[in-house]
Amino acid sequence: MRRSFKFVAAGLALALAGLVQAQQWPTKPMVFLNPFPAGGGTDTFARPIAARLSQQLGEQALIENQGGAGGTVGAANAAKRLPDGYNWFFGAVHHTIAESLYTRLSYSLEKDFEPITIAAFVPNVVVVHPKHADKLKTLKDLIAYAKANPDKLNYGSAGSGTTHHLSVELFKTMTGTKLVHVPYKGAGPLMIDLLAGQVDLAFDGMGTSAQQIKAGKLIPLAITSTKRNPVLPNVPTVDEAGVPGYDVRTWYAIWAIKGTPQAIKDRMYREVVTAMNHPDLKRIWAEQGADPGGMPPGEMEKIVKAEIAKWAKVVKDAGAKVDN
Numbered sequence: 001m002r003r004s005f006k007f008v009a010a011g012l013a014l015a016l017a018g019l020v021q022a023q024q025w026p027t028k029p030m031v032f033l034n035p036f037p038a039g040g041g042t043d044t045f046a047r048p049i050a051a052r053l054s055q056q057l058g059e060q061a062l063i064e065n066q067g068g069a070g071g072t073v074g075a076a077n078a079a080k081r082l083p084d085g086y087n088w089f090f091g092a093v094h095h096t097i098a099e100s101l102y103t104r105l106s107y108s109l110e111k112d113f114e115p116i117t118i119a120a121f122v123p124n125v126v127v128v129h130p131k132h133a134d135k136l137k138t139l140k141d142l143i144a145y146a147k148a149n150p151d152k153l154n155y156g157s158a159g160s161g162t163t164h165h166l167s168v169e170l171f172k173t174m175t176g177t178k179l180v181h182v183p184y185k186g187a188g189p190l191m192i193d194l195l196a197g198q199v200d201l202a203f204d205g206m207g208t209s210a211q212q213i214k215a216g217k218l219i220p221l222a223i224t225s226t227k228r229n230p231v232l233p234n235v236p237t238v239d240e241a242g243v244p245g246y247d248v249r250t251w252y253a254i255w256a257i258k259g260t261p262q263a264i265k266d267r268m269y270r271e272v273v274t275a276m277n278h279p280d281l282k283r284i285w286a287e288q289g290a291d292p293g294g295m296p297p298g299e300m301e302k303i304v305k306a307e308i309a310k311w312a313k314v315v316k317d318a319g320a321k322v323d324n
Contacts, residue, residue, distance in 0.1 A: 025085050025264050029060040032090040032254070033081070035074020037067040039188030040158060041205035045120045045252045046090045048284050052275035063090070067185040070159030070322070072098050072105060079107035083259035088268070089113055093251045094162040096307035100315045101161040102322050109308070113255035115300035116269050118293030119276065120285055121251045123225035124167055125209050126238065127218040128201040129194060139222045139241035142201070146177035154180040156199035158187040160322045166311060167203040167224055167248040169318040174243050194218070205250045206231065206289040224248040231289035251293065253300060269297060 032050055036042050046063050053061040066074035071094045081087035095109050128136050136142050146153055157164035160183045172179060182199050184190040187208045193199050195217055202209075203224060210231050212218045222238045223229050226247045238246040254272060256265050273294045275281060285292055293300075315321070 025267065026057055026059040028086060029062055030086040030088065031062050031064050032088045033074055033078040034063050034065050034090045035067065035071040035078070035095075036065065036092075036158065037186035037188045038065045039191070039208075040186045041122065041207040041250065042090060042092055042252050043188075044207040044288060045285075045290070048281050049119060049254075049272060049275050052278055052281060053271055056271055056274060067159075069102075070094055070098055070161035070165070070183070072102055072107075072161065075109070076106045078255075078257065079112035081257055083257040083261075085260055085264035085268075087257050088116075089255040089257065090119075091253060091255060092162075093249070093253075093307055094159070096304055097163070097166050097311040097315070098161040099308050100312035101166070101320060104323070109255075109304065112258050114258055114260065114265065115297045115304060116254040116256055116265060117272055117295055117297065118251050118253040118300050118303065119272070120207075120288070120290040120293060121249050122206045122288060122290045123223050123229055123249055124163060124203045125206050125213070125223055125229075125232065125235070126201065126203050126221040127194070127209050127213065128221060129197045129199075130217070130219055131197050132200060133219055136201075136219070136221070139236070139238060139243070142221060143175050143177060143242065146175075146179060150178040151180050153200045154182050156182045156184060156190045156194055156202045158190050158205075159183050159185060163248060163250045164190070164203055164205070166314055166318070166320070169320055170248065170314050171203070171238070171243065171246065173314075173317050174246060203248070210288060229289040231287070251303075253293065265297070 032046060034042050034046050050061040050063050066077055075095055078089040099109055155168050187205060191208055194202055209218060213220050220232055220235045222241045223235055224238050226237060226239055228237060276292055276294055
């Protein structure tokens with residue numbers, strides 16, 4: 001009985017210590033590592049959340065951008081950081097793809113990180129440069145042209161292993177088309193060359209393409225999710241436009257570094273959900289055609305596992321590999 005009481009007392013002491021630690025946290029600025037260059041889709045959602053967290057917590061929440069290799073360079077860096085509650089990882093669905101696409105990763109998404117929550121779900125949109133307006137008016141036009149002219153069109157991506165990349169590989173597999181891949185170090189650099197006509201098309205995130213579409217600088221052919229998007233209500237889905245069963249969404253999420261104290265992870269989850277419910281952030285999400293996340297860590301963990309399995313099959317079917 002005495003030994004049992006000691007164990008219970010020790011457990012209560014640890015729990016109380018954790019609560020005190022979480023209540024006192026943060027006492028200095030915290031960093032969210034975004035493994036893509038500034039100006040991309042991840043920034044679209046990471047920066048508003050960081051700004052709100054700074055106000056809510058009274059300490060700065062900083063975004064650190066480090067692009068390269070489809071987000072895997074930054075992820076590897078984040079995995080090595082101290083799990084002290086001041087280092088966080090703001091990644092994306094792209095990292096579930098990297099698990100099977102890259103042959104040599106120095107980190108594991110499931111072993112080195114712990115889910116907090118998904119910030120936003122965003123469909124990709126098939127966009128082409130206006131120089132192709134005469135011949136690529138619909139997705140069926142794109143499919144027909146690509147079949148008649150194998151490898152004549154190129155498509156840009158935010159890097160090998162991003163949904164920009166694998167969504168096209170899935171499309172190619174389902175349509176029997178051939179397109180040349182041009183990887184960039186993030187959605188920001190991709191958009192510069194796409195607008196300049198250096199690449200013909202992209203399956204880009206709504207977060208970076210919506211404003212360009214509205215300005216008439218890009219032509220939208222289809223939405224990659226299974227439902228139309230309120231930002232572009234007249235643009236059909238890929239499924240509607242001639243590729244039945246096609247469904248791809250990009251999402252952006254927050255992970256803790258493995259070993260971060262549980263009480264601090266719990267506090268971060270609550271603070272992020274509070275931030276996402278702020279009217280300003282709801283407006284930003286709506287403008288980007290994004291659906292909010294906010295699910296508990298355990299639910300996010302299930303989504304991550306399902307996405308890793310889904311994209312492993314796409315990688316296998318497409319025969320795509322990246323030797324990093």
